[in-house]
Structures are given as structure tokens and as C-alpha cells.
Amino acid sequence: MIYLDNAATTKTAPEVVEAMLPYFTEMYGNPSTIYSLGSESKKAVNSARRILAESIGAKMEEIYFTAGGSESDNWAIKAAAEAYCAKGKHIIVSRIEHHAVLHTCEYLEKRGFEVTYLEVDRDGMVDPETLRKAIRPDTILISIMFANNEIGTIEPIAQLGQIAHENGILFHTDAVQAYGQLPIRVDEMNIDMLSASGHKLNGPKGIGFLYIRTGVKIGSFVHGGAQERRRRAGTENVPGIVGLGAAAKRAMERMESKTETEIALRDYLIGRLEREIPYCRLNGHRTRRLPNNVNVSFDYIEGESMLIMLDMKGICASSGSACTSGSLDPSHVLLAIGLKHEQAHGSLRITLSEENTREEMDIVVDELKQIVQRLRDMSPLYEDFIKKEKAKD
Numbered sequence: 490m491i492y493l494d495n496a497a498t499t500k501t502a503p504e505v506v507e508a509m510l511p512y513f514t515e516m517y518g519n520p521s522t523i524y525s526l527g528s529e530s531k532k533a534v535n536s537a538r539r540i541l542a543e544s545i546g547a548k549m550e551e552i553y554f555t556a557g558g559s560e561s562d563n564w565a566i567k568a569a570a571e572a573y574c575a576k577g578k579h580i581i582v583s584r585i586e587h588h589a590v591l592h593t594c595e596y597l598e599k600r601g602f603e604v605t606y607l608e609v610d611r612d613g614m615v616d617p618e619t620l621r622k623a624i625r626p627d628t629i630l631i632s633i634m635f636a637n638n639e640i641g642t643i644e645p646i647a648q649l650g651q652i653a654h655e656n657g658i659l660f661h662t663d664a665v666q667a668y669g670q671l672p673i674r675v676d677e678m679n680i681d682m683l684s685a686s687g688h689k690l691n692g693p694k695g696i697g698f699l700y701i702r703t704g705v706k707i708g709s710f711v712h713g714g715a716q717e718r719r720r721r722a723g724t725e726n727v728p729g730i731v732g733l734g735a736a737a738k739r740a741m742e743r744m745e746s747k748t749e750t751e752i753a754l755r756d757y758l759i760g761r762l763e764r765e766i767p768y769c770r771l772n773g774h775r776t777r778r779l780p781n782n783v784n785v786s787f788d789y790i791e792g793e794s795m796l797i798m799l800d801m802k803g804i805c806a807s808s809g810s811a812c813t814s815g816s817l818d819p820s821h822v823l824l825a826i827g828l829k830h831e832q833a834h835g836s837l838r839i840t841l842s843e844e845n846t847r848e849e850m851d852i853v854v855d856e857l858k859q860i861v862q863r864l865r866d867m868s869p870l871y872e873d874f875i876k877k878e879k880a881k882d
Contacts, residue, residue: 491849493806495689495781496638496666496840501732502691508735509693512728520725521716530727537734541698544737545683546674553699553717554730558665560710561684561699562589562632564721565661568707569630569682570597573659577627578602583615583644584825586634587663591821607633612774613642613826621652630659635667635683639822639838640773641782643671650679659705665689665697669740670748670779681705687729692736696729747843751780754841754850758783761854766861772823772836781841786828789871790835790864798860804853807838831870 492500512533518526520534535549542549555561570580580597582590584606594604605623609615615633624631631653636643646662653660661682664673668683669690675683682705686697701707701720713722740747762769768788787795792808799806808820819833828836839853865871 491804491845491853493804493839493841493845493853495842496838497807498688498694499691499842501688501693502736502739504739505692505732505735509728509732512731517727520727521714530725533727533731533734534725537730537737540734540738541685544673544741545668545700546676547700548703550718551700551703553701553721554725554733555697555699555721556695556726557688557697558587558663558684558686559589561686561697562587562663563593564699564710565682565684565701565707566590566593566630566632567597568710569659569661569705570602572707573629574602577625577629579605579625579628581605581607581620581623581628581631583607583609583633585609585613585637585639585822586632587638587665590632590634590663609825611827612777613637613640613772613822614774614777615644615649617645617648617652620649624652624656624658628656628658630661632661632663635662635664635673636671636779637773637822638666639820640784640826641666641778642774643667643777643779646680647678650681653681654679666779669737670744670781672744675700675702682707687733687736690736690740693729693732696726696733698733743843748780750843751841754845754847755781755783757847758839758841758850758854759785761850762857765854766858770828770832772826772828779840783839783841784836785839786823786832786836787861788832788835789868789874790861792835792837794864795835795837795857795860798863799853799856802856804856807840808834808836 516529518530520527520531538549538552541552578601580602582594598604607615607619633644633649635646650660659681660679662680663684665684665686668685681702683700688694709720711722716722759771762785770786772784772786796808819830823833823836
């Protein structure tokens with residue numbers, strides 16, 4: 490099997506699993522208890538919190554554990570809307586946000602809030618001046634993702650955050666795809682809240698965190714006990730938290746070499762695809778993109794058939810976000826960067842890991858060349874296109 494869907498989820502690293510195992514069996518105490526078994530769990534939770542804080546240049550008390558990126562996004566946006574609604578009810582996001590942000594905004598719109606959805610350019614980039622012009626006296630929150638989960642484009646977060654702060658507005662970023670892949674410093678980048686998830690960086694599923702800058706006055710999202718400094722109730726997922734800490738430590742230590750490996754593979758794959766498969770388009774910014782992301786569209790084919798045929802060859806890839814894999818609608822991200830519906834339906838997202846090899850990239854390209862040609866041979870639209878091209882000659 491060749492696994493190329495690391496934006497959907499990653500394999501939990503062996504050392505992460507090893508770090509977690511004792512907290513399922515030997516050190517299973519509840520961190521909120523006062524006896525020693527619980528104290529061991531509490532130490533482990535605090536150790537992980539320290540690792541996460543250091544990884545983004547934050548304070549320990551600014552890190553709050555959640556069940557993952559979607560909860561973190563929901564908490565940041567809904568709680569900020571509730572806390573600052575007396576100042577205004579206007580929120581700004583981009584059109585290419587993850588659905589955890591977009592659907593949360595739709596929820597708030599039904600409750601009297603107004604949301605401005607910023608357009609992006611053909612590479613998926615938010616223009617800082619477009620953001621500046623969208624700000625109103627009643628704007629209370631700006632949420633722009635750090636890097637797009639489908640096309641890999643990295644946004645100018647520090648600049649966007651600066652604009653927010655110049656206008657006294659909270660700035661949140663969904664960093665689920667970026668955390669562990671890119672260097673992040675919350676102070677230098679003017680970030681007030683940041684969402685991250687463990688399973689995107691070789692950690693376990695069902696655990697993430699929300700960074701909340703000291704002084705940001707947002708309330709609880711989950712009510713109940715006094716855990717997480719009374720901001721997020723529920724007995725802590727100690728094995729998950731330990732795993733997230735171990736995965737973050739691992740990611741920070743390997744980031745430089747991992748990035749170098751993935752960029753080399755990414756650019757090699759893009760080069761072969763563009764050279765050897767006609768009517769192929771790279772989606773997203775060519776250089777300001779995640780190290781492991783390749784997103785291409787092939788004209789005159791249907792993406793789902795391509796994925797099924799790749800799967801039959803033992804190759805795992807996707808056509809977009811894993812959260813929308815059951816949808817028949819084309820990707821909102823690809824439509825936002827100007828693709829037609831039929832082009833968006835013919836998209837392929839490949840997301841690499843440091844374990845992938847050049848030999849695997851060669852296999853993928855060789856298989857794709859045959860698959861794309863086979864699907865085009867069955868396409869009436871492609872047949873008409875070829876006839877028109879021949880008529881021009």
C-alpha cells in the first residue's frame with residue numbers, strides 16, 4: 490500500500506503509542522484526584538501542556554486541551570461571538586476555511602450575527618488589503634486558516650493578525666494542517682487563538698488543543714467540572730494528551746529534515762505530473778504551500794472514479810477534505826479559486842509523509858497516466874474536445 494492521504498490523518502508514530510500505553514493500564518488515575526496515582530496523571534498532563542506551549546511560544550496556562558480541531562474551532566468562534574457581542578456582531582472569515590469554521594459561522598448567522606466571507610485569489614491567498622477593507626466598527630473576530638487543508642496554500646498570517654490588532658479585533662487561526670509542519674510563534678504572528686489536532690502530526694485521534702492568549706475573555710464551551718482552569722469540563726483524556734505531547738515533541742525535533750524531504754518529493758511529483766499528463770493543473774500556490782501537499786485537477790475526468798482505480802492499485806489519496814468525502818458537491822475551496830464545477834470534480838489531493846519515497850512517486854505517476862487516459866477514453870466531453878482540437882489543425 491502507498492499511503493498518500495496524510496492531510497486526512499497520519500499513522501500514529503510508534504514512540505507516541507509507547508508513551509501513551511502506561512496511561513491506559515498502570516498510571517490510570519484521574520488527574521483531578523489528590524492521591525499519588527492521580528498526581529502521576531496530572532504531572533503527565535502538565536508535561537504535555539508545557540511541550541505544546543513551548544512549541545508555539547505560548548505560556549502553559551494558555552493551552553487548553555480539546556477533542557480535536559473541530560471542537561477548538563467551534564469553541565474559539567462561538568465563545569468569542571458570545572463574549573464580545575455587546576461590541577458588535579460582525580465576523581470575518583475566508584471562503585476557503587474548513588467546514589468546522591464555515592458551519593459554525595452559518596450557525597451564528599442564524600442567531601443574528603453577520604459574517605463576511607473574503608474572496609481569495611487563484612492561488613487561494615487572502616489579500617491583506619481585502620481584509621482591511623472588510624473591517625467594520627462592529628467587527629469582533631477575524632478567523633483565517635494558517636494553511637489550507639485541500640490546496641496547501643500558506644496564508645500571510647502575521648500580516649493578517651497585525652491588521653486585526655491594529656483595529657482592536659481578535660484574531661483566530663485554524664492551524665490544524667500547519668501545526669507540526671510549519672514554525673509557529675503566536676506573539677510574532679499576532680495570533681490570539683489557535684486550533685490544532687493531534688492526528689495530523691502522527692499523534693492519536695480525538696485530542697487537540699486551543700491556544701487562548703491571556704486576556705482574551707471567552708467562556709467555557711463544555712460545562713460541568715472545573716477541569717482546564719474551569720474553561721473546558723470533562724475528565725482529561727490522559728493517554729491522548731500524553732500522545733499529543735509526544736507527537737508535538739517529535740514533530741518539532743524533526744521539522745527541518747522532514748520539511749526538506751517532503752518538499753523534494755512534492756516538487757518531483759508535481760514536475761512529473763505536469764510534464765507527463767496533459768490538461769493537468771496545479772491548485773494552490775506553487776511555493777507558499779505546505780511541504781507535503783500536492784493538489785491537481787485533470788480535465789475531462791471524474792475524480793471519484795480516479796480514486797477508486799487508484800485504490801485498486803493500493804494507492805490511498807483523496808479528492809479533498811476527508812470531512813466532505815461523502816458529499817457529491819465539488820470542493821468549495823476549488824470553486825473559490827476559480828475552477829469550474831467539472832474541473833473541481835476532477836481533482837486529486839496527495840499529501841505525503843517523510844516515509845514516502847521517490848520510487849513510490851514514480852509508481853503513482855505511472856499508474857495515474859494510465860488511469861487518466863482510460864477515464865478520458867470513456868468521456869464524451871474529452872472526445873468532443875479532441876475533435877475540436879483536430880479541426881483547428
